[in-house]
Amino acid sequence: MDSSILASPTPETATPTTRGPRGGFVGYLFAQRRWIALLALAVIVAVLVAAALAPWLFDWNTVTRVNLATSLTSPNATFWLGTDQMGRDLLGRVMWGARITLTVAFGSVAIAVAVGLTLGGIAGYYSGIVPGAILRLTDFMIAFPRTLVAIMVITVAGNSVLSLTLAIAISTIPIYVRFFAAPVRTLKAREFVLASKSIGVGDTGLLLTHILPNVASLVIVQVTVSIAEAILIGSGLSFLGLGPAPPTPEWGAMIAEARPFLSSHPYVLAAPGGALFFVILSFNLVGDALRDYVDPKSRQGRS
Secondary structure: OHHHHHOOOOHHHHOOOOOOOOOHHHHHHHHOOOHHHHHHHHHHHHHHHHHHHHHHHOOHHHHHOOOHHHOOOOOOOOOOOOEOOOOOEHHHHHHHHHHHHHHHHHHHHHHHHHHHHHHHHHHHHOOOHHHHHHHHHHHHHHOOOHHHHHHHHHHHHOOOHHHHHHHHHHHHHHHHHHHHHHHHHHHOOOHHHHHHHHOOOOHHHHHHHHHHHHHHHHHHHHHHHHHHHHHHHHHHHHHOOOOOOOOOOOHHHHHHHHHHHOOOOOHHHHHHHHHHHHHHHHHHHHHHHHHHHHOHHHHHHHO
């Protein structure tokens, strides 16, 4: 997965010349009969809706307060997914966990995109000591595993939703620096950019109005993949005890807490584990379909 991320788009792929059928991306999925991708998109929408409705359907005390009277209750009409070892409703905790997990994922990717594209634009458009230093620092950070970088940040910043978000963002920034720097370096020499520069358009204007739109569709695809990776990394760190402190419901932490009950009460682990599996899989499937939608060569290869 990382190899495709670090492979910067060429000028040909950075300027898509064809679009999908009417109806946009969803219309393309229907036209191409990409039923699995449509199902994955529906899963993502359902999880987003569940995360948005969590505060209205389940009170915070319901998903955090210990109630040993209902400890390890099997799924039934009252508790659809059962309860955990502390007697807390698993459905409510999974929905609140989606809210927290997606907040971390979307927040970290948003920060990484904003900072990474800015630094990538500087490194690709200009030459000199500063752009060279940016690229060398990026290479240095890429040499380390992303999870290790995130662990180092959390060790310094402490356990919280904010520190987890910043940790994943910092580990993701180098991807977008490299992703954007190469096409900027190529596109800045194209005729339409030189023509705009000759009539007085500034460097910032050229980057925002001429260069960025030519790779925007590919950035969107990469964002989809990055969200899936951010969810996986965030849950992995929470599983190791480096996420938000208990009793905050986070999928990775819920899986870690459920390990002792895997054989006796498997539904305690199946609820957060299944949610994590299907959400990550769905984002990857949608990202794969988005790549085919924005890249004509990829679409032709499938036809």
